Amino acid sequence: MPPASAFEEMARLSGIPSASFIDSLWRYRLDYDRGTLDGTSYWKKIAASNEKQFSDSQIDKLMKADFALWIHPRPVLLEWVRKLQSGGIKTSILSNMPRDFSRYLRSSAEWLNHFDVKVFSGELGVVKPDAKIYQACLEAITVLPKEALFIDDIEVNVMAARALGIEAIKFESIGQLANDMLLFKLPVALDEFLPPKRPANP
Numbered sequence: 001m002p003p004a005s006a007f008e009e010m011a012r013l014s015g016i017p018s019a020s021f022i023d024s025l026w027r028y029r030l031d032y033d034r035g036t037l038d039g040t041s042y043w044k045k046i047a048a049s050n051e052k053q054f055s056d057s058q059i060d061k062l063m064k065a066d067f068a069l070w071i072h073p074r075p076v077l078l079e080w081v082r083k084l085q086s087g088g089i090k091t092s093i094l095s096n097m098p099r100d101f102s103r104y105l106r107s108s109a110e111w112l113n114h115f116d117v118k119v120f121s122g123e124l125g126v127v128k129p130d131a132k133i134y135q136a137c138l139e140a141i142t143v144l145p146k147e148a149l150f151i152d153d154i155e156v157n158v159m160a161a162r163a164l165g166i167e168a169i170k171f172e173s174i175g176q177l178a179n180d181m182l183l184f185k186l187p188v189a190l191d192e193f194l195p196p197k198r199p200a201n202p
Contacts, residue, residue, distance in 0.1 A: 129160030
């Protein structure tokens with residue numbers, strides 16, 4: 001998840017008070033991620049709910065600012081995924097993401113190659129935590145639920161995976177994830193990519 005300050009920058013660009021902007025941003029987000037709304041319609045909804053109108057130019061700037069928040073995964077996690085994949089572990093990205101975002105990533109983001117399977121909500125017309133999107137991912141990567149491990153930063157998405165028999169971990173920090181992953185004894189441990197811990201002061 002991008003930091004709160006990033007959304008506040010977008011609020012300033014929109015001319016809407018931060019709290020109202022962020023509320024509107026998430027209120028319609030799943031419809032955008034699902035593909036029920038396209039980018040222009042999504043931003044017009046946000047404007048209308050705050051008694052505003054955005055110009056085409058303003059919508060274009062907001063879409064670009066929004067997109068820029070989501071296309072730079074943390075390098076340490078990508079390096080870990082790359083090593084897992086090269087070691088024979090099947091890897092997949094399962095993301096709630098509008099179609100225009102995923103289209104761009106598929107054409108230009110080299111890091112997507114670290115994932116054997118890419119499942120994006122906007123392309124399927126279904127979003128997490130709907131069971132259908134997890135099932136589509138499992139089928140694409142050809143594993144059973146009990147053979148999969150799902151990591152997500154949103155509790156309801158984690159619970160939905162567990163309901164299907166998938167082992168799931170809620171991401172809160174890289175350090176927490178590295179510690180949790182030790183239980184699974186994967187061939188490549190995430191903590192190998194983290195800086196060494198400083199010894200406690202005597």
